[in-house]
Amino acid sequence: MSAVPAVPRASRASRPSHPRWLRLTHWLNALAVLLMIGSGWRIYNASPLYDFSFPKAITLGGWLGGALQWHFAAMWLLGLNGLLYLLLNVASGRLFRRFFPVSPSGVAHDLWAALRGRLGHANLSVYNQVQRVAYLFVMLDVALLVISGLVLWKSVQFPILRELLGGYDSARHVHFIAMSLLTGFIAVHLLMVALVPKTLWAMLVGRKESV
Numbered sequence: 001m002s003a004v005p006a007v008p009r010a011s012r013a014s015r016p017s018h019p020r021w022l023r024l025t026h027w028l029n030a031l032a033v034l035l036m037i038g039s040g041w042r043i044y045n046a047s048p049l050y051d052f053s054f055p056k057a058i059t060l061g062g063w064l065g066g067a068l069q070w071h072f073a074a075m076w077l078l079g080l081n082g083l084l085y086l087l088l089n090v091a092s093g094r095l096f097r098r099f100f101p102v103s104p105s106g107v108a109h110d111l112w113a114a115l116r117g118r119l120g121h122a123n124l125s126v127y128n129q130v131q132r133v134a135y136l137f138v139m140l141d142v143a144l145l146v147i148s149g150l151v152l153w154k155s156v157q158f159p160i161l162r163e164l165l166g167g168y169d170s171a172r173h174v175h176f177i178a179m180s181l182l183t184g185f186i187a188v189h190l191l192m193v194a195l196v197p198k199t200l201w202a203m204l205v206g207r208k209e210s211v
Contacts (some may be wrong), residue, residue: 017125017202022094025085026203032081033142033182035060035074040179042067049176072153079146086139098125099132107133124202138185141178148175 018026038060045053046064061067089095106129113119119128127135151162151171165171193200 017123018206019092020206021088022085023203023206025081025088028077028081029085029142032074032078033186035070036078036145037179037183039067039070039074043071044176049172075146075149075153078142082142082146098127099136102129102132102136121196121199124199134185134188138182141181141185145175145178145182148172148178 038058041054042056042059042061043064045056045059046067059067061070086095110119110128110130114128114130119130147161148165148171150158151165151168152175155162155168155171162168162171165174
């Protein structure tokens with residue numbers, strides 16, 4: 001009786017660390033965010049909240065009217081594509097599988113490991129707890145950006161949202177702070193990509209991971 005040959009490790013089932021729908025929605029979200037930040041800075045310069053303005057060279061739109069057109073166009077892209085991203089994450093089970101569980105002790109452990117350069121990145125389909133918190137945070141931050149943006153755009157049509165944010169002027173501050181936090185996330189995210197370049201390749205073409 002002949003023995004059944006062992007299955008080589010290389011033939012194990014594998015799947016992309018990032019499915020096609022995730023990569024597509026990720027890059028569309030990235031494009032929308034860049035357009036909104038650049039045009040938003042130009043809109044801010046027209047009526048600054050604080051004692052500074054953004055250099056015109058890093059703003060988008062050229063003038064207030066042009067910046068508003070870019071901002072509203074990107075708003076629809078971010079809102080609709082962001083909603084699709086969230087729905088697909090929930091429907092596929094990926095949201096709960098990749099971003100939970102999260103605990104303070106787990107975040108502290110992974111953060112300490114990252115600071116010492118001992119956090120592994122062999123399997124890109126598995127997020128450490130620092131990544132989970134960061135990605136959950138940015139989802140909530142973008143939602144806050146959209147909500148506060150609706151108040152600034154159509155204040156009369158969204159009275160409940162306006163009151164929840166403390167009024168129109170308060171909504172401006174909320175919108176600016178949420179934008180600043182998102183910009184900070186992008187800066188850290190790009191730094192992490194520079195430190196672990198294979199994460200960029202995985203998001204571009206999808207890297208196969210053993211399952």
